[in-house]
Amino acid sequence: MSGRFVRSSKYRHVYGQSTKKELCYDNVRVSNNAWDSNLLKVNPEYISLNWEASGGGAFAVIPLSHKGKLPDQIPLFRGHTSAVLDTDFNPFNDQVIASASDDGKIGIWKVPDDYRIVYEPEEEIEDVAPVAKLSGHQRKVGHVKFHPTANNVLASSSADYTVKLWDVEAQKAHQSLAHKDIITSFDYNQDGTLMVTTSRDKQIRVWDLRTGEIVSSGAGHTGAKNSRVVWLDSERIATTGFSKLSDRQLALWNATDIGAGPIGGFRYLDSSSGICMPFYDHDTKTLFLAGKGDGNIRYYEYGNDDFFELSEYQSTDPQRGIAFMPKRALNIKGNEIVRAYKTVKDSYVEPVGFYVPRRAETFQSDIYPDCYAGVPSVSAEEFFEGKSARPNVIEVEILYEDKPITKDNVHEAAEDKTEFKKEPTPAPSSAPASKGSESVSKSAEPKEEKPDLQSKGSFGTSSSAFSGDKVNSMLAKASEEDEPRKKDDENNDEWENSGLLATRNRLAKTGKIEVVHQAASGGKTLTEKEIGAMVKSGKISSSEGAKAVEKVREEEAKEAKEAEEAEEKKPEPVEEKKPEPVVEKKVEPIQKKVGPKVEPKSTENGKDKTEEKEINPLPLLKEESLPQTDSATTAAAGDSDKRISSLEELVHSLVSQVKSQQETIQQLSKKLDACTDCCASDAAPSKNECANRPEGAEQCDNCDC
Structure with a gap:
């Protein structure tokens, strides 16, 4: 019995759940700027959203507790002279935000303690001003992102082709990474010692943030549109981009050897035109892809240098921006593993939760590995002095039990000990065993299990x-x-x-x-x-x-x-027709002697006995033994030739019949097309009656239908 092998996974049945309109954040005005960014960011307390405002750039900060329709006028975070292009929350301080603007400045903001968005009619709405501005870029700043382990360390990318690494407290840039074109995306590795960038020159570069040198680089996606990048575990990164034919693609790379090309090749996604925004959940090892301009969110589980498609959240409401909530603010008791916030039609923000279906009402430890604690591992000064550390994590069960996060329950994340496949290096005298292909299929759904094609034989044989x-x-x-x-x-x-x-x-x-x-x-x-x-x-x-x-x-x-x-193939033409005249003379008498005319007769002992008058064995052996063998072989060869020729004639006959039927079908099709063009009219009383046929006539005057 044949069956389908399904890859075992705890997250195979994860599903996305939309939110009712009254529980969304309605009446927002998303920025219409065409710059490629995610438009919004989220943390356990607020949503920051690029706002369409007059009189300079601004963004809004919406408390998560204020659901439903927002007031027409809310306080904005103003201070830039041009449009705000990107924002990011400090992962270790929920009140601190960084903003990137078209004016070439980076704003540092702090949410006031008494911040609110609802005011009485007689009250004056007060906007929020930045607490600091970082200057150093020569052109617009497109993206900002805080460091994952060091406190108050910020990276920014600009249209001046550089990525700068800032000490926010000292308001000083310690590192500048020069590129050859505009940077479209960047991300840190888990301990923040390396950074990967993509740019419009279609190159992927991995940088050492301590030395500012390139560790690895190579060609990325070949399409003209922007590509995005996220750092996965250890030495692997993932990118989304486009092919030369504008097909959307996903690719996996070895961060230490980008020039080797994508691991398994480029994976085809679809032919949509919107840029794919990736997000990687390090805890569950799940990659989420949200396309700009469509409402769907795909998600894959990463493992063994491959992406295994889990499912897809489908929606008819298109999104232009998306952000993902840190794990410490999820609904753990409802088995929620990820929550996304996406803009819908640029008019409201909708939360989308992703859940693992479980009936048990207790803590599900198997689906909740340790998560980021939101506590820095090193300070900015220590980081720039060369110190590094793994991120601080906590057990999710602490969040399940609503316990506070303290120094006692925070610990450093374990080092990723994933063993990647390495190419064997045998001696030149003996070659390695054959190894099966690890290439990823270009189909939309990857194979969930790969057969082991590794051969145990050696190529050292003759x-x-x-x-x-x-x-x-x-x-x-x-x-x-x-x-x-x-x-x-x-x-x-x-x-x-x-x-x-x-x-x-x-x-x-x-x-x-x-x-x-x-x-x-x-x-x-x-x-x-x-x-x-x-x-x-x-x-x-x-x-x-x-x-x-x-x-x-x-x-x-x-x-x-x-x-x-x-x-x-050489001995095949053995069939010779020279003994044919001998066959006609000698086969017939042999058939008369050996043929079916030999009738058994019962003897006195009850056994069959053949009459010796019909067959005389002795003269047959002496005189006709050799001719009989040759003639029988020749006769068999002649019969096979006749069968082959008859089969060939039958095949030719069938082929001619098929061709004739195809010609008939083509003629009927042409006639049907002509009839359709002639008779298919809105004036026709019915589909079976021609509008151009005169009354009482059996055929149409134009097309004879």
């Missing part, structure tokens, strides 16, 4: 033995064609010295070793000894040498196999 193993040959070929490049086990110094670094990069992207053959040997095919010599000299790595040996042996096996097949 070419004849290898050619006999068809399965291993096919797996090896598939592995070479589809296997994505992994991190090289050798440095690039000698490649740079020999001028073969570009060749090596092309090799890594295609997974093929032929370019190494051509570049290193002047276009000639290498032997195994020559490849081993190249490995020893350092021109190629041991893993690449193993691949080259594997390729050479595969080609030898292929040639041997083709030679064997050619030899097998």
Whole structure:
């Protein structure tokens, strides 16, 4: 019995739940600025929203407790001379907000203790002014984001092609990362020592925030529209972007080797035109994708260097901005694992909760790993002096029991010990075992379980033995064609010295070793000894040498196999028609003697006995034994020829019938189209009656229908 294997997951049945209109935040005026940002941010107390305001830039801060329709006039956070493009809450202080503006300034704001948005008619509405402004960018500031572990450390990106790292208290920029084009997105790793950026030059760069140097870089999505990036766990990052054909894509990358290309290739999402806004929940290892201009939110579970699609929240209400709530403010007792806040038609903000269906009324520890505590690990001064630490986390059960967050229940997050697959580096004398393809399918739904295609056989066998193993040959070929490049086990110094670094990069992207053959040997095919010599000299790595040996042996096996097949095909034309006249003379008497005329007769003992008059065995053996054998073989060959010819005639007959039917169908289709153009009229009394047919006539004058 066949069945479908379903990947086991605690979050496989997660579903999104919309909110009633009266419990949303209505009567908002979302900014109409075309800059690509998420438009809003949220923390356990407030929503910050880019506001459409006159007289300079402004944004609104809405208390989460004030649900329903907002007043027509509310206090705004004013202080910029141009539109506000982005905001971000301090993760360690819910009252502090940073804003980025078109005027090239960064505003630092503090929500007043007596802040409210409802005023009496006779009261004057008071706007909020910034407590500090950070100046240093030469053009507009597009994005701001606080550091995940260091207190009062802020990063900002600008149209002056730089990302600056600020000490907010000292109002000083300690680091400036220069790019070649406008930065479209950036994110920190978990301890905040590295940063990944995407820009309009279609490059992905990973930076060391201490030194300001690039750790890794490479080409990203090839489409003209903006791409976004989020840092996943440890050494993996995810990006969303577009292909050259404007298809939306998702990709997974090795942060230490961006130049190797996406792990498993680019995953096709759909053909929508809106930019995909990603969000990664580190606790549940779930990636959420929300598209601008559509109302759907997809979510995937990340694991084993792959994304496994869980489900999709579908809505007809389009969103232009979205933000996600920190875990410490969720409805833990209702098994809510994530909550998003999205703008709907630029008129109200709707919360969307994502829940795990559980009947138990107790704390579900299996779906709630430790979450961020909202407590800094290091200060800004310590961070810029070189100190780093993992984020502080708490047990979610503390939130379930409504206990306060204190120093006693906060601890440092455990280091991510995920072991990623690494390319083996065997000796050049023996090549590695064939490895199955790890490429991700381009279909919308990824495979939930991958078969283990790793072969236990070795390519160290002789070419004849290898050619006999068809399965291993096919797996090896598939592995070479589809296997994505992994991190090289050798440095690039000698490649740079020999001028073969570009060749090596092309090799890594295609997974093929032929370019190494051509570049290193002047276009000639290498032997195994020559490849081993190249490995020893350092021109190629041991893993690449193993691949080259594997390729050479595969080609030898292929040639041997083709030679064997050619030899097998040679004896096929054995059918000779020279003995045909002999068949006509000698087959008939043999059939008379050996044919069905031999009738058994009962003897006295009750046993059958054949009359010796019909068959005389002795003369048959002496005189006709050899002619009988040859004539029987020839007769069988003649019968097979007749059967083949009759089958060929039958096939030709069927093909001609099919062609005739196709021509008839085409003629009928053309006639039907003509009738439709002629007779399909609104004036026709019914579908079966032609409007152009004269009364009493059997056919239409125009089309004969």
